[in-house]
């Protein structure tokens with residue numbers, strides 16, 4: 001699903017209005033009807049008090065139009081106009097008139113107004129600011145937002161939590177509504193998924209307001225939201241007349257005394273994601289644990305007992321995954337540099353191999369084209385330098401990825417894969433994954449997918465999705481706290497199978513036989 005910028009949404013509006021021969025107010029009406037239907041389906045006419053807080057732009061207009069539908073269906077509601085400016089939008093005014101025609105009189109809130117009483121079990125509709133916010137809200141509006149947040153009442157935000165911008169981070173973190181649910185028009189906004197702003201959005205859903213399909217399809221976006229529909233076309237089914245050679249030979253290089261587990265996890269993950277063959281390259285101390293815990297993998301050993309000191313092997317890997325549990329000893333650093341001088345094939349770089357790249361930036365130029373780098377936030381910072389906010393982080397990452405022609409996997413609650421100027425925002429995963437070894441498992445999975453012929457970008461996007469999906473399936477059985485990395489691997493099979501599941505169709509009501 002595409003993630004549009006604010007200017008693209010405004011353009012889509014304009015295009016839709018022209019092409020469908022409708023007025024902009026009709027688009028607002030569609031938005032309001034969609035929100036009303038969503039609420040009506042859940043509330044079924046319940047007399048719960050609804051407090052609508054409406055700004056004076058089109059987001060406020062949506063709220064005012066919604067109030068009209070609530071009145072028509074006998075709901076218990078009250079409308080407040082948050083009068084933060086005298087530049088009221090045309091469609092806001094039109095809907096305000098329509099509401100007044102129905103004898104509904106909103107309360108106008110100004111800088112000196114007292115805020116209304118709100119019960120814990122009531123509902124707040126937040127239609128104060130939408131995607132048109134372009135400066136910090138006035139102090140009294142920030143106070144109102146704080147007041148609403150502190151009521152503990154369920155907050156339903158229209159389009160976006162008021163106070164959030166679409167393309168930047170709010171200057172004042174207090175001046176944002178904390179939404180329990182956001183009903184966003186046509187497409188999610190990038191800020192729903194970023195660490196600094198995602199906390200303002202507990203849950204979200206898309207409402208289709210019928211923006212022009214041709215515009216939506218043909219417009220290229222800087223970000224995409226990756227769900228099942230997006231990964232299904234990537235999936236390569238297995239062929240009947242295939243053999244283990246068809247699915248590649250992965251070489252996992254890493255490990256040091258006390259950190260052999262990282263290589264075991266990555267190798268296991270690589271096998272479970274479908275790599276035909278897996279060889280692990282480890283210091284001598286890693287041989288026995290690998291052979292006993294993972295008989296499917298082959299093992300090559302370094303001359304050194306405890307660390308990697310020279311990487312040489314007599315096989316031709318389809319892909320190399322390097323860095324898990326590797327440590328940054330001098331001999332290892334030299335071995336890694338020598339390896340990069342020689343190796344020009346598919347490469348996945350993780351953990352301490354990333355840190356070695358950060359410490360010796362000259363090595364970056366030696367990375368084979370389209371190498372995949374899988375940093376967590378600290379490793380990313382070491383690679384690209386500090387950032388002032390999430391947007392700058394993304395811009396710097398894009399630049400870095402272009403400069404070194406590499407795919408960057410920014411790990412986080414919503415992992416974002418960056419390549420060729422586009423960010424692919426993952427939809428799966430859960431807080432249980434914040435556990436030791438889950439990164440090794442991801443790197444192993446992506447390596448395994450590359451081995452099977454997935455292109456580096458596809459392998460990264462698909463691997464991140466499946467890794468999160470496996471964890472989502474696993475927590476159904478073990479809960480967040482007990483989700484260890486091994487359990488993620490053990491649910492890869494179910495994650496793959498979930499791709500082929502067809503959503504259950506509603507059954508026709510059974511007809512009783514006489």
Ligand SMILES: NC(=O)C1=CN([C@@H]2O[C@H](COP(=O)(O)OP(=O)(O)OC[C@H]3O[C@@H](n4cnc5c(N)ncnc54)[C@H](O)[C@@H]3O)[C@@H](O)[C@H]2O)[C@H](O)CC1
Pocket residue numbers: 009010012013027028031055056057058059060061062084085089128129130131132133134135136137138158159160185186211
């Ligand atoms: N295609 C769609 O998604 C549709 C969305 N709709 C709704 O329209 C809003 C966007 O409306 P817009 O009028 O452009 O912006 P806002 O409602 O967010 O209004 C803000 C308004 O006020 C000015 N302003 C901005 N920041 C401040 C500030 N800090 N203090 C005071 N004033 C400020 C600014 O000039 C704006 O004009 C979208 O989110 C949807 O809810 C349509 O209803 C249908 C199509």
Ligand SMILES: [K+]
Pocket residue numbers: 059126127128129130157158159160161162
């Ligand atoms: K809003």
